[in-house]
Amino acid sequence: xxxxxxxxxxxxxxxxxxxxxxxxxxxxxxxxxxxxxxxxxxxxxxxxxxxxxxxxxxxxxxxxxxxxxxxxxxxxxxxxxxxxxxxxxxxxxxxxxxxxxxxxxxxxxxxxxxxxxxxxxxxxxxxxxxxxxxxxxxxxxxxxxxxxxxxxxxxxxxxxxxxxxxxxxxxxxxxxxxxxxxxxxxxxxxxxxxxxxxxxxxxxxxxxxxxxxxxxxxxxxxxxxxxxxxxxxxxxxxxxxxx
Numbered sequence: 001x002x003x004x005x006x007x008x009x010x011x012x013x014x015x016x017x018x019x020x021x022x023x024x025x026x027x028x029x030x031x032x033x034x035x036x037x038x039x040x041x042x043x044x045x046x047x048x049x050x051x052x053x054x055x056x057x058x059x060x061x062x063x064x065x066x067x068x069x070x071x072x073x074x075x076x077x078x079x080x081x082x083x084x085x086x087x088x089x090x091x092x093x094x095x096x097x098x099x100x101x102x103x104x105x106x107x108x109x110x111x112x113x114x115x116x117x118x119x120x121x122x123x124x125x126x127x128x129x130x131x132x133x134x135x136x137x138x139x140x141x142x143x144x145x146x147x148x149x150x151x152x153x154x155x156x157x158x159x160x161x162x163x164x165x166x167x168x169x170x171x172x173x174x175x176x177x178x179x180x181x182x183x184x185x186x187x188x189x190x191x192x193x194x195x196x197x198x199x200x201x202x203x204x205x206x207x208x209x210x211x212x213x214x215x216x217x218x219x220x221x222x223x224x225x226x227x228x229x230x231x232x233x234x235x236x237x238x239x240x241x242x243x
Contacts, residue, residue, distance in 0.1 A: 002068040005031065005184050006078070008042070009191040012198045014205050018042055021050065024187050025067075028226045031186045032219045036212055047081035055085065071184050073097045074173065093173035095182040098165075099129050105160055109153045121154065128161065132176045139171060 003026050008019035019042060023035035037050050058065035069090045070082055074097065082091050106115055106125060114121040124146055131142045143166065147158040165174060176182045198211055 002026070003181055004034075004067045004070045005187040006070055006072040006082075007184055007187045007191065008039070009195065011195045011201045012203050012208055012211070013038060014208065015202045016040070020208075021047075022187070022191075023054075024190065027223055030222060030226045031190070032223055033190065033215070036216075038208075042075070042077060044077040044081045047078055048085065051081060051085035069181070071181060071187075073184070074101075074170075079173070091173060092176075092179060092181070094184040095132060095174065095176050096185055097183075098132065098174040102129060102161065102165075106157065109156055109160075111153055111157065114154075124150075124154070125157070128158075132174055134175075135177050136172060136175050139175065140166065 005024040006022070008021045010019050013020050017038050017040055019039050021037040021039050022033050023037075024031050025034045026032075035050075035054065039046050039050075055065055067086065067089050069092050070086065071092045071094060072078055072082070074093050079091055082089065102125075106112060111121065111125075115125060116122070128143065128146055131139050131146075134142050143158070143161065147155070150158055165171065194211070194215065197215070198208070203211070
């Protein structure tokens with residue numbers, strides 16, 4: 001399990017919990033849920049407790065719990081917790097979430113109409129997002145070339161981009177140069193399916209446990225099919241077109 005995807009969903013949990021936090025891993029190119037956590041918090045202490053419990057259990061089972069890469073969103077508390085407990089693991093931000101967040105700022109700045117109607121503005125914003133595919137040392141040069149001559153709200157977008165995304169700590173998180181698995185969309189899809197199966201929001205604890213037990217039964221069957229070569233392998237790259 002060299003690559004993990006980590007995310008939380010909120011709709012299905014009982015009202016006194018904040019999220020269902022799940023860790024998914026690839027088994028022979030199939031993404032499957034490996035850990036389910038009902039959490040009352042979304043802070044670094046909560047995530048640290050989860051990771052320490054996993055490390056302790058792995059030691060008992062004599063399992064190597066040292067993923068090469070963990071893909072997650074840009075949640076403030078989660079990333080330092082990952083780095084604290086898995087210092088040798090690469091933390092990869094979800095490229096789709098990065099694009100979504102920048103597009104949200106495009107809307108907040110009143111640039112949506114220009115994005116839809118002005119080809120030059122649309123092209124500049126799309127290329128700005130595509131700087132994620134440049135080697136990290138070249139990103140600043142690429143952004144500077146795009147930024148040259150911008151004025152008004154478009155210049156404000158570049159100012160936001162530099163302040164929010166181009167710090168030494170943030171830039172490597174959204175950079176996807178030579179990265180195969182770029183998004184957590186596969187995991188988001190699993191959460192959406194779980195929400196549909198639940199049929200409502202804020203399920204009772206017993207209802208949620210029954211749902212997860214049933215889901216794990218389906219996953220156990222899938223894992224056996226994959227390991228025996230009887231399941232169709234899907235593209236695991238999570239590659240995303242330019243936003």
